[in-house]
Amino acid sequence: MADDLSKKVEEWNARLDSMRQNGQLKDEAVTDAGIPVKAVYTPLDVSGLDYADDIGLPGEYPYVRGSRNTGYISRLWTMRQNTGFGGGSETNERLKFLMRSGETGLNIILDAPTHRWVDCDHEIATGQVGFTGVSISTLQDMEDLFEDIPLDKARVTLIAQANAPIIMAMYVAAAEKRGIALADLKGDIQNDPLREYEGVGCGGYRVFPMRPALKLALDVMEYAIRNIPQWTPVTVNGHAIREYQISPDMEAAIVLSNAREYLKGLVSRGLNVDQIAPRFGFFMATNHNYLFQEVAKFRACRYLWASMMKEEFHASDQRSYQLRIGTLNIGTFFTRQHALNNITRITLQTLAAVLGGCQSIATMAYDEALALPTEEAQYTSLCIQNIIAHETGITDTIDPMGGSYMIESITKTMRDKIQEWMLKIGEKGGVAEAVDKGFFQKDLVGSQQAMKRLMEVETGERVVVGVNKMEREEELARPRLFAPNPEYEKAQKAKLAEFKNKRDSQRVSEALSGLDRVISTDANVMPCLIEAVKAGATVGETGAILGKHYGEAKRGFVF
Amino acid sequence: MQPKVLIAKVGLDEHYFGALLVSRALRDAGMEVVLIGGDIGPKELARTAAQEDVDVVGISMLIGNYMYLLPECIKQLRQEGKGDVLLVCGGIIDETDYPSLISQGISRIWGPGTPTREIVAFIQQHFAGKAVRKASA
Numbered sequence: 304m305a306d307d308l309s310k311k312v313e314e315w316n317a318r319l320d321s322m323r324q325n326g327q328l329k330d331e332a333v334t335d336a337g338i339p340v341k342a343v344y345t346p347l348d349v350s351g352l353d354y355a356d357d358i359g360l361p362g363e364y365p366y367v368r369g370s371r372n373t374g375y376i377s378r379l380w381t382m383r384q385n386t387g388f389g390g391g392s393e394t395n396e397r398l399k400f401l402m403r404s405g406e407t408g409l410n411i412i413l414d415a416p417t418h419r420w421v422d423c424d425h426e427i428a429t430g431q432v433g434f435t436g437v438s439i440s441t442l443q444d445m446e447d448l449f450e451d452i453p454l455d456k457a458r459v460t461l462i463a464q465a466n467a468p469i470i471m472a473m474y475v476a477a478a479e480k481r482g483i484a485l486a487d488l489k490g491d492i493q494n495d496p497l498r499e500y501e502g503v504g505c506g507g508y509r510v511f512p513m514r515p516a517l518k519l520a521l522d523v524m525e526y527a528i529r530n531i532p533q534w535t536p537v538t539v540n541g542h543a544i545r546e547y548q549i550s551p552d553m554e555a556a557i558v559l560s561n562a563r564e565y566l567k568g569l570v571s572r573g574l575n576v577d578q579i580a581p582r583f584g585f586f587m588a589t590n591h592n593y594l595f596q597e598v599a600k601f602r603a604c605r606y607l608w609a610s611m612m613k614e615e616f617h618a619s620d621q622r623s624y625q626l627r628i629g630t631l632n633i634g635t636f637f638t639r640q641h642a643l644n645n646i647t648r649i650t651l652q653t654l655a656a657v658l659g660g661c662q663s664i665a666t667m668a669y670d671e672a673l674a675l676p677t678e679e680a681q682y683t684s685l686c687i688q689n690i691i692a693h694e695t696g697i698t699d700t701i702d703p704m705g706g707s708y709m710i711e712s713i714t715k716t717m718r719d720k721i722q723e724w725m726l727k728i729g730e731k732g733g734v735a736e737a738v739d740k741g742f743f744q745k746d747l748v749g750s751q752q753a754m755k756r757l758m759e760v761e762t763g764e765r766v767v768v769g770v771n772k773m774e775r776e777e778e779l780a781r782p783r784l785f786a787p788n789p790e791y792e793k794a795q796k797a798k799l800a801e802f803k804n805k806r807d808s809q810r811v812s813e814a815l816s817g818l819d820r821v822i823s824t825d826a827n828v829m830p831c832l833i834e835a836v837k838a839g840a841t842v843g844e845t846g847a848i849l850g851k852h853y854g855e856a857k858r859g860f861v862f
Numbered sequence: 863m864q865p866k867v868l869i870a871k872v873g874l875d876e877h878y879f880g881a882l883l884v885s886r887a888l889r890d891a892g893m894e895v896v897l898i899g900g901d902i903g904p905k906e907l908a909r910t911a912a913q914e915d916v917d918v919v920g921i922s923m924l925i926g927n928y929m930y931l932l933p934e935c936i937k938q939l940r941q942e943g944k945g946d947v948l949l950v951c952g953g954i955i956d957e958t959d960y961p962s963l964i965s966q967g968i969s970r971i972w973g974p975g976t977p978t979r980e981i982v983a984f985i986q987q988h989f990a991g992k993a994v995r996k997a998s999a
Contacts, residue, residue: 415874415925427903430934431873431926499876508876509900547879635879639974672974674954753879754886761977770975784956789927858900862882862889 305350312345334593335756336550338716344708352711357606361701362625364613366605367714369660370625374701375692379407380657381458382688383665384681385631387412387437389791390798391447394437398452400678405685408458408490410665411448412436413470418508420466420846423795433791435675440795440842441802445473446480454478455487460538460629460665465510467494467523469842472832475531479837491535491584491629494523497561497734498540500856501743502547509856511849513738516856519828519849521568526829528574528582537565538586538629545588546635548753551600552717556724557743558585559607564734566616576616580623589630589661591651596713598704601628601659603717607725629663630656637671640769642782645669650687657691658704664688674784744859799841806839814838815848822852863992864892865917865948865985870907871899872935873925880952880974881922887978891986893918904931908938916947918985923953929962936967948988952976 319342322328332340341348352358359365362372371377384401386409387394398409414436416428422440423432432438439445449459454477463470471492478488496516499509510516520537527536541558545551562583569579585604590597608626612618632652637645646669656664666688668680676684692698704710731737738744759765766772814835821831828849835845867888871881878899885897896914898906899922911919921935932951939945951963952972960971970984 419874427874427901429903430931434926435875435924508874672954674956753883757883757887757978761979767975786956787927789930792927860878860882860885860897860899862885862897 309347312347334596336552336596336720338596338713344712346708348708348712352715357715358705358711364624365609366624367602368702368705370605370627374660375698379692379698380661381408381663382406382685383408383410383460383663384684385410385412385665388675388787389433390438390795391444395448395450401681404682405689408460408663410460410462412462414438417842418466420469420510420842422799422841422843424799425843432795434787438795440799442473442476442836443802445477449477455483459490461492463492464499465496465508465516467492468519468828468832469845471523472829472836475833476836485531488531489533491538492523493540493586494520494537495540495561496520497564498544498557500738501557502544511853512856513735515853522827522829524565524569525572525827528578535582535584538584540586542586542588542631545633548756551596552720553724554587555600555604555721556728558587560725560728560734563611576618577620577623580612580618581620584627584629586629588633589652589656590633591648591655592636594651594655595709597655598659599710599713599717601661602714603721604628606718607721627662630661631665632667634667634671638767638769639672640774642669642673643780644769645671646683649684653687653691657697660702670782670784675787677783677785810838811840814840815844818845818848822849863989865989866894867918867920868911868914868916869895869897869920869922870902871922872902872907872931875925876900877924884920884952884978884981887982891982904934904938907935908942908944911939911944911947912942918948921951923951923955928955929959932963932968933966
């Protein structure tokens with residue numbers, strides 16, 4: 304039977320090949336990961352796979368079909384919208400609107416000065432306070448942000464990278480002030496600095512050089528593992544790097560390699576893999592360009608994580624194997640032209656994430672290329688998630704695309720490609736060493752891939768509807784734009800001044816001296832940072848102490 | 863004449879994707895390009911423009927109150943004696959604010975999705991027929 308099929312498929316393909324030779328049919332497509340997209344997939348394409356070893360059942364090794372055995376049937380993915388502008392109170396209002404609109408997780412976006420670990424009144428913060436995220440300089444700001452929001456019930460994602468230690472410290476202090484037990488806090492902090500050094504600024508923020516940043520990140524992870532049992536203290540980030548147009552296999556390889564680096568760092572601090580691995584999450588892009596490849600990427604990631612847990616780290620607890628993946632749309636594929644088209648793109652990208660079995664989906668809003676999102680645009684994105692969840696029937700079956708000759712074939716190819724990249728990174732000695740050698744910056748996240756794609760769009764070889772196909776001289780519909788209030792800066796500065804007036808300066812000074820002393824040792828900085836926050840130290844004051852010890856990150860542009 | 867260009871991402875954020883691609887496109891078209899960002903405010907921008915003695919300043923503005931920051935950049939450039947550079951801008955700027963910004967001294971503003979050949983052409987046309995680079999003021 305197999306020979307029979309083999310012969311038939313050969314003949315079928317030969318027919319198409321001759322049409323291609325005569326110019327009657329376009330060449331077979333190839334994805335950005337270099338995977339050929341066949342005209343047809345058959346049982347022959349999966350004949351080398353073993354169901355038990357390569358695919359399995361949901362919630363069972365190797366977890367390709369899903370991390371949990373009841374999938375979305377028992378629990379939908381967490382639905383999130385990135386949110387942040389003005390001061391704590393302004394963002395608080397929008398958070399409440401989103402919670403009423405069906406959001407089940409809160410994603411907090413910080414403004415640039417906060418990310419850079421400076422206060423809103425710092426000279427370099429001028430003109431940027433509260434404009435692209437919420438301004439947090441004091442514990443009061445953090446409390447304002449979460450006013451009337453139950454921190455023991457809400458699933459909060461703090462999108463903090465280089466400044467994760469201070470943001471985590473403020474969150475803990477705010478919770479303790481309300482009498483909430485750390486054991487009840489559920490949520491995550493991104494806290495992934497490594498990828499920030501792997502590219503030319505990947506939308507994160509560099510504050511200190513790489514090795515101090517790594518130490519601080521491990522401090523946050525260790526502190527949370529030991530003290531905040533339900534908290535995810537790292538979501539290894541592939542999304543930001545992916546926005547530079549690298550292919551999904553590269554994205555996955557970087558995420559898995561960075562995750563391994565953090566795992567090893569925590570093991571060397573005396574933690575057991577089963578204490579660590581269940582606390583990790585991944586944060587990846589989701590894309591609609593080669594939609595099925597994206598689905599395959601998520602499935603391949605689960606396989607490779609499970610394999611790493613088994614072969615390399617010898618994890619015993621099943622929860623170490625059950626990888627949790629959060630996603631966000633790839634915004635560089637959105638257009639300013641006819642922004643309503645982005646609703647379609649968000650839908651298709653969300654579909655890819657759902658078919659890929661992701662645990663958390665943050666959707667951008669359709670006005671992403673124009674401004675911060677309006678309430679209407681964010682509400683529309685939440686509707687997209689709910690329509691997929693409740694109107695399609697997709698969530699009644701786990702891994703519905705599983706078994707498709709195409710999906711299984713591409714999943715296997717994706718697995719192989721990701722492993723190839725991971726080996727290349729490993730050959731450099733590991734992630735940090737690879738960064739030092741400029742491996743990522745030049746070979747992966749330099750401008751080559753991005754330039755290639757840009758030129759494909761500009762020549763029309765790659766279609767982007769509204770930009771090089773169906774483009775219009777004049778916009779048919781111009782969405783109403785959200786405009787942050789230029790008065791935020793003045794208001795925040797006034798709040799900061801008032802906060803400083805009311806606090807006990809002596810207590811702050813002592814706490815900062817304590818921080819200064821702790822940093823000169825190798826001790827975990829978190830307990831001291833939390834004490835400093837409780838004493839009334841500001842974001843900028845703690846940043847300055849750390850900066851004194853660690854120095855500033857350097858920036859170099861390779862293009 | 864091929865002008866020397868400073869591409870500056872003004873602001874504390876680290877989103878260089880657009881600035882990077884424009885820098886590449888300009889360099890591929892034969893211009894000398896200096897790219898800065900991450901720590902750049904209006905003062906640093908103006909100082910670098912003077913130090914590098916550029917003919918063109920391209921600002922990538924993705925963050926912040928551009929109605930304050932861009933005029934501030936113009937002011938600082940003038941103070942550093944670079945008020946005569948060709949000043950262009952890209953990023954996330956509401957189109958309804960273009961006229962005000964242009965009246966204050968920005969020659970051209972481009973939004974996301976603008977073909978790089980348009981940017982290259984605009985700059986090249988501006989300097990066409992100019993034989994030598996002007997010495998700094």
